[in-house]
Amino acid sequence: MNVLVFDIETVPDVAGGRRLFGLEGLDDNAAAEAMFNLRRQETGNDFLRHHLQRIVAISAVFRSRDQIAVWTLGDEQADEKTILEKFFHLIERYSPTLVSWNGSGFDLPVLHYRALVHGVASPRYWDQGHDDKNFKWNNYLSRYHDRHTDLMDLMALYNNRAFVPLDQMAALLGFPGKMGMSGAKVWDAFQQGDIKGIRDYCETDVLNTWLVYLRFQLIRGVIMDDGYQAELNMVKDYLRREARPHFTEFLQHWEGVTAESSEQSSAVKEG
Template identity: 65%
Template sequence: MNVLVFDIETIPDLDGGRRIYDLGGLSDKDTASALLNLRRQENGTEFLRLHLHRIVAISVVLRSSQGLKVWTLGDENSTEKELIERFYDGIDRFTPNLVSWNGGGFDLPVLHYRALKHGVTAHRYWETGNEDNSFKWNNYLSRYHQRHLDLMDVLAMYNGRANAPLDQIATLLGFPGKMGMSGGKVFDAFQEGDLKGIRDYCETDVLNTWLVYLRFQLMRGELDATGYDQELTLLQDYLKQEGHPHFLAFLDTWQKASGV
């Protein structure tokens, strides 16, 4: 079974905000400030409603019988629609098991709204058993099915009061955690034209999720100690072989934290 771990990075949808709140004529900076102020007045937080998050990066770890691969969909010139199409096209072609951290609470709903906005078709993803009976009991949409495993949700026993940040759990387990950026800094980086930095950051986040998933697989007996160590070695070798600076920095931080 193919396993696809994924993570997205977003910025405020300025054009959508202008349309919804009649903010035409404002600069990007003023539009962003207005959206954040409106949201703060609404419920005391600057975290925008999910339909007003524009996707600027989708990073994945793919573990298949062919090996391991880590990358960010599209390139720095890809439109939001193209990124979303690539994500759902992969599901249509390979039907992987999806793994995320808070994907049910953030990443997937954002993808739903943005796919709706752009008219993106995702036939396999929305299957619930009408054409493929196996999806009746195991599909991407059910909170309690394994075709999408939201690690945060499962580990918290579907209890929001028990939720934990990926950064803290990864650090607790001896993995690197956040490196060089955070979700709150993505919009600043985007305004500075640093899409590469955003894409690299998203890849380190998805690497943390993959490592936590491996520990989860060990905990529930899907991997034994030997298999778990083999997966860690496979990832370490892959990061060294690829040689990207952020991969090597991730590996160095991991080694210092855990002595691997």
């Protein structure tokens, strides 16, 4: 089975903001600040509506057969339409199980609206049984079907009062969690031209999501202890082999947390 874990990073769609709110003549920074101010007046916070989020990175963990890969779609110069096309092409080609953390609440609605803006087609993704009868009973759009597993939504039993942040859940399980950046800092990083930093951060997020998903597969009995450890080792081997700086940092932090946890367990037993 093919599994595609995904995460997106976004910035304000300042071009759309200029069109919708009459912000012509303002530079990107001023236009974004005006959009934030309008949103604060409306809701008390500056989190923009989904359709006004422009995608600057989609990162993925792809698990297929006996292989795993972690990467960000497109190169650093890729525009939003190209990034979207690459994401939906993966679905058209492989029909993977999608896995996310808050994908139903954020990532997928943003992908939907931005695909609409750019006219990016994906018949497989949108199929609800018209082309493939199997998709009537298990498709990407239904909340309760497992072609897309939103781990945050599922673990909270679809109750937003029980939602938890990915980094906290990952840290509780002994995984690295957030490293160096957060979604709130992406706009600042983008303005500074740090596209690589955004992409690296997004990749560590999908790694955390994949590791949490493996633990979920363990508790639901899809994999046993030996299989779970084998999957963790596959991730570690991949990170060592790729040896990219943020992968190395992620692995070092992960192994450091594991070592600390083992020491604490030994101290408890000795006590």
